[in-house]
Amino acid sequence: MGNEADQLNHPALNKKADIGLIRSLHQKGLLSDQAFLSAGAVLRPVSDWFSWARQMLLFLGCALVLAGVVFFFAYNWASIGKFFKFGMIEAGIFICVIAAYKRGRTQLSGKVLLLSGAVLVGVQLAVYGQIYQTGADAFELFVGWSFLILGWVIVSEFAALWLLWLVLLNTGMILYWKQVGDPAYHMPYEFLCLTLFVLNGTGLVLREAGVKRGLEWLNNGWLRSLLFTPLLVVLSIPAIHLILEFDDLEPVRVFAALVWAAAAVGGYLCCRFKFRDMGPLALIVMNTCVVLLTVIGKLLFHGVRFSPVYELLSFSIIILVVVSAAAFWLRRTAAVMADESWEMEP
Amino acid sequence: MNDNDLTVRELLTHPQVQGLVNSEDVKRLTHDLDESEASLKDPLYIRVLFGTGAWFSTFFLLIFLAVARVFSDSETAIISGVIFLAAAIYLSKRSQSTFLTQLSLSLAMCGNVSVLIGASELLRTLEFSAVFVAHFIVCVAVYPFYANSIYRFLSPLALSGIAAAWIIAEEAFSFIHLLVAVEVFLAGLLLLHKKPCLFLAPLRYASAVMLPATILFMNLTQVDLWRNNFNEPLWPSSLLLTGSLLFLYWYLTDVSKRRAPWFILTVVSTLLLGVLTTPGVLVAIGLLIIGYAFGDKILTALSYVFIPCFLVLFYYALNIDLAHKSWVIAGSGIVLLVVRWIAGLCLRREVSQ
Numbered sequence: 001m002g003n004e005a006d007q008l009n010h011p012a013l014n015k016k017a018d019i020g021l022i023r024s025l026h027q028k029g030l031l032s033d034q035a036f037l038s039a040g041a042v043l044r045p046v047s048d049w050f051s052w053a054r055q056m057l058l059f060l061g062c063a064l065v066l067a068g069v070v071f072f073f074a075y076n077w078a079s080i081g082k083f084f085k086f087g088m089i090e091a092g093i094f095i096c097v098i099a100a101y102k103r104g105r106t107q108l109s110g111k112v113l114l115l116s117g118a119v120l121v122g123v124q125l126a127v128y129g130q131i132y133q134t135g136a137d138a139f140e141l142f143v144g145w146s147f148l149i150l151g152w153v154i155v156s157e158f159a160a161l162w163l164l165w166l167v168l169l170n171t172g173m174i175l176y177w178k179q180v181g182d183p184a185y186h187m188p189y190e191f192l193c194l195t196l197f198v199l200n201g202t203g204l205v206l207r208e209a210g211v212k213r214g215l216e217w218l219n220n221g222w223l224r225s226l227l228f229t230p231l232l233v234v235l236s237i238p239a240i241h242l243i244l245e246f247d248d249l250e251p252v253r254v255f256a257a258l259v260w261a262a263a264a265v266g267g268y269l270c271c272r273f274k275f276r277d278m279g280p281l282a283l284i285v286m287n288t289c290v291v292l293l294t295v296i297g298k299l300l301f302h303g304v305r306f307s308p309v310y311e312l313l314s315f316s317i318i319i320l321v322v323v324s325a326a327a328f329w330l331r332r333t334a335a336v337m338a339d340e341s342w343e344m345e346p
Numbered sequence: 347m348n349d350n351d352l353t354v355r356e357l358l359t360h361p362q363v364q365g366l367v368n369s370e371d372v373k374r375l376t377h378d379l380d381e382s383e384a385s386l387k388d389p390l391y392i393r394v395l396f397g398t399g400a401w402f403s404t405f406f407l408l409i410f411l412a413v414a415r416v417f418s419d420s421e422t423a424i425i426s427g428v429i430f431l432a433a434a435i436y437l438s439k440r441s442q443s444t445f446l447t448q449l450s451l452s453l454a455m456c457g458n459v460s461v462l463i464g465a466s467e468l469l470r471t472l473e474f475s476a477v478f479v480a481h482f483i484v485c486v487a488v489y490p491f492y493a494n495s496i497y498r499f500l501s502p503l504a505l506s507g508i509a510a511a512w513i514i515a516e517e518a519f520s521f522i523h524l525l526v527a528v529e530v531f532l533a534g535l536l537l538l539h540k541k542p543c544l545f546l547a548p549l550r551y552a553s554a555v556m557l558p559a560t561i562l563f564m565n566l567t568q569v570d571l572w573r574n575n576f577n578e579p580l581w582p583s584s585l586l587l588t589g590s591l592l593f594l595y596w597y598l599t600d601v602s603k604r605r606a607p608w609f610i611l612t613v614v615s616t617l618l619l620g621v622l623t624t625p626g627v628l629v630a631i632g633l634l635i636i637g638y639a640f641g642d643k644i645l646t647a648l649s650y651v652f653i654p655c656f657l658v659l660f661y662y663a664l665n666i667d668l669a670h671k672s673w674v675i676a677g678s679g680i681v682l683l684v685v686r687w688i689a690g691l692c693l694r695r696e697v698s699q
Contacts, residue, residue, distance in 0.1 A: 012376050026541070028378060034366050035366035035371075038362045041362065053689065067657045312413060324447075324448050327448075331388070
């Protein structure tokens with residue numbers, strides 16, 4: 001009896017039990033069939049399945065209905081009158097918003113209904129442009145859409161709606177540069193990259209501030225990594241361009257590359273010591289590998305006078321060395337952070 | 347929806363579990379948990395980094411081999427490929443160091459591609475049939491000996507991709523349903539096996555990815571850039587996937603619960619979806635259910651990524667007109683929302699009992 005009690009006190013049993021773990025134990029023959037089924041029923045009772053099923057049915061059902069609506073209006077069915085088309089969409093927006101109000105902001109179904117209403121606003125603008133052929137540029141649709149739904153986004157307390165809003169703004173800016181900025185004002189693409197960096201960076205900073213203030217609806221682990229990705233990608237493009245065309249030192253490109261370097265270093269320090277989050281750390285390291293390999297590739301293929309055959313072989317091995325070093329660094333960092341977390345626990 | 351916040355200790359001492367686990371089981375279980383803490387496998391981002399790095403390295407290595415005229419002769423290409431594969435297997439058994447693991451992966455990928463190029467040249471054809479057969483032989487021969495999860499994941503997946511490309515190239519579109527059938531069977535066999543071995547774990551994930559990949563590929567061929575006359579009806583795949591979903595429900599549900607109203611509702615709504623919807627929606631539902639049932643976040647994430655990709659490609663596919671597509675997709679969504687509503691109205695009380 002004493003021995004059994006000692007066994008149950010082993011620190012390895014402090015691990016969180018989840019379905020994946022008990023399946024693994026069962027597969028290894030460490031849990032009998034009966035014990036596995038009972039443990040599964042304890043961890044995942046029918047009520048959990050029911051809640052999950054209702055949530056998934058809501059997400060998937062709404063996504064498919066909204067997609068169907070978008071497809072339908074994209075078809076531009078000529079036999080439907082324009083006022084009927086407007087009426088249908090506006091009725092849809094009205095129903096979604098009223099239903100969201102009735103359900104309340106705290107209910108998931110309320111939030112999803114508000115998101116659906118926000119998507120239908122975009123459909124309305126697209127149908128308007130389709131019917132009246134205003135000649136407006138596409139960026140105006142996205143910027144106008146994000147402006148019109150801003151109020152709902154603010155009150156929704158729903159990370160997915162904020163993400164949609166951010167995607168719309170990003171799309172609007174990219175289209176603005178493509179349709180107006182570059183053709184009319186010869187705006188260099190580096191300005192676009194810097195603008196997108198500021199936009200997404202602001203989103204990330206606001207998200208962190210919100211989490212610090214206790215806004216639980218922002219506290220999804222994946223959101224930080226998702227917001228970090230465009231920050232790194234948009235600025236690494238001018239950085240890579242600068243490396244590849246080092247003779248052509250545009251000031252704005254140099255500035256963008258310096259901002260990338262600062263963002264990478266600052267982001268690494270924040271994620272390592274403040275947030276202690278491996279996801280964005282790994283993204284930063286991978287992004288840095290890409291830029292570093294660009295530098296090495298440039299030096300190897302244009303700087304050093306080797307036979308092209310050996311340059312290719314050398315670069316192939318250099319890629320492995322750089323990636324291996326990055327993986328080693330990430331493993332080591334993860335282990336150190338895990339030890340620090342263990343020491344910090346009461 | 348998250349698993350209750352219990353530790354392993356709390357679970358083992360739970361009244362429903364306690365009598366079913368003896369002290370010997372606890373001892374072995376503890377030992378296993380202790381060992382697995384010490385030898386944690388790499389997280390996903392490390393494996394993505396490895397896989398991506400190895401791919402790029404393989405790319406430059408292949409160009410090097412092409413420039414060095416290794417591929418000019420089919421025998422040389424095949425022999426080099428076999429040597430690279432053997433070297434990869436040797437390195438993987440010799441050392442677990444990060445660099446050598448990466449190098450072995452790159453050599454394995456390079457060797458695999460070299461053999462395929464050599465086989466095509468030997469048979470004097472660039473037809474997919476030759477590439478498919480060559481890759482099948484390499485995959486079957488190397489998988490048991492080369493213990494790298496990334497290669498074991500990518501190699502079968504590539505086989506499925508080559509098969510899909512072969513079907514499209516030959517315009518034998520009815521065979522796409524046969525491919526879907528094989529993938530469904532393989533996924534079912536590997537994912538639902540009561541005690542699958544670790545050896546087949548990467549193949550298990552590859553089989554889970556093959557299905558959505560094939561569906562996406564099917565839609566991709568119908569985009570304006572790359573259009574074939576794919577006038578094949580989709581109902582055979584829909585029928586097959588509906589049957590698989592019904593089997594999945596049957597497998598996951600206890601015998602005593604198979605006459606419960608919620609089970610009947612699930613079966614009826616799936617049959618209705620099978621009639622209404624497109625295979626992509628059924629695959630998404632299957633992945634979501636398996637991901638939740640097995641606590642597998644990778645499969646769940648795969649379904650979340652698959653759904654928007656599928657909807658975008660489905661939108662641009664030209665084999666069905668947009669009006670019909672809108673009814674199919676919106677109709678499927680309505681069925682799901684109605685099921686949710688019925689479940690909320692009628693089943694909440696029963697479930698809470």
